[in-house]
Amino acid sequence: MAILEGDFSPPPGRFAIVAARFNRLVTEALWAGCRDAFVRHGVPDERLDLVWVPGSFEIPLVARRLAAGGDYAAVICLGCVIRGETGHYDHVAGQAAAGIMQAGLATSVPVIFGVLTTETVDQALDRAGLKSGNKGADAALAAIEMVNLLRKLP
Numbered sequence: 011m012a013i014l015e016g017d018f019s020p021p022p023g024r025f026a027i028v029a030a031r032f033n034r035l036v037t038e039a040l041w042a043g044c045r046d047a048f049v050r051h052g053v054p055d056e057r058l059d060l061v062w063v064p065g066s067f068e069i070p071l072v073a074r075r076l077a078a079g080g081d082y083a084a085v086i087c088l089g090c091v092i093r094g095e096t097g098h099y100d101h102v103a104g105q106a107a108a109g110i111m112q113a114g115l116a117t118s119v120p121v122i123f124g125v126l127t128t129e130t131v132d133q134a135l136d137r138a139g140l141k142s143g144n145k146g147a148d149a150a151l152a153a154i155e156m157v158n159l160l161r162k163l164p
């Protein structure tokens with residue numbers, strides 16, 4: 011019986027981070043957590059490329075293009091969608107999630123979902139380095155685990 015699992019040993023390759031400028035106070039904190047997690051797991055700044063896009067809705071196009079280019083071991087998507095008074099939230103959050111999933115499936119490159127979807131600003135801040143950890147750091151770890159897992163798969 012084979013049990014295959016990715017670990018958190020330093021992975022090879024370059025990593026692209028696609029970050030949304032919308033709700034930038036939060037996404038800057040996600041990027042900081044992501045970068046810190048990469049560095050502490052043996053991926054220095056020189057192997058990270060950061061691309062800013064206007065909002066989470068724009069993340070999938072850029073993530074897919076970067077994943078398809080062949081230069082990156084994984085692409086990490088960082089955004090923050092906060093539910094407002096309108097239905098805009100559902101469209102932006104839903105399409106960002108679907109597009110990010112599609113980018114990974116279409117390219118066979120891990121494309122990691124580090125987009126916060128919350129009811130309030132406080133919930134978002136809690137997940138960007140306050141009470142509830144840092145989702146950007148979690149996204150970096152997911153990328154490392156997936157890169158190491160894919161190297162083991164037959």
Ligand code: INI
Nearest residue numbers: 030032064065066067089090091092098
């Ligand atoms: N983009 C976000 O990343 N988060 C949001 O909360 C948000 N809201 O609420 O509107 C948001 N909107 C912008 C959207 O992502 C696009 O940039 C815009 O619609 C242009 O295509």
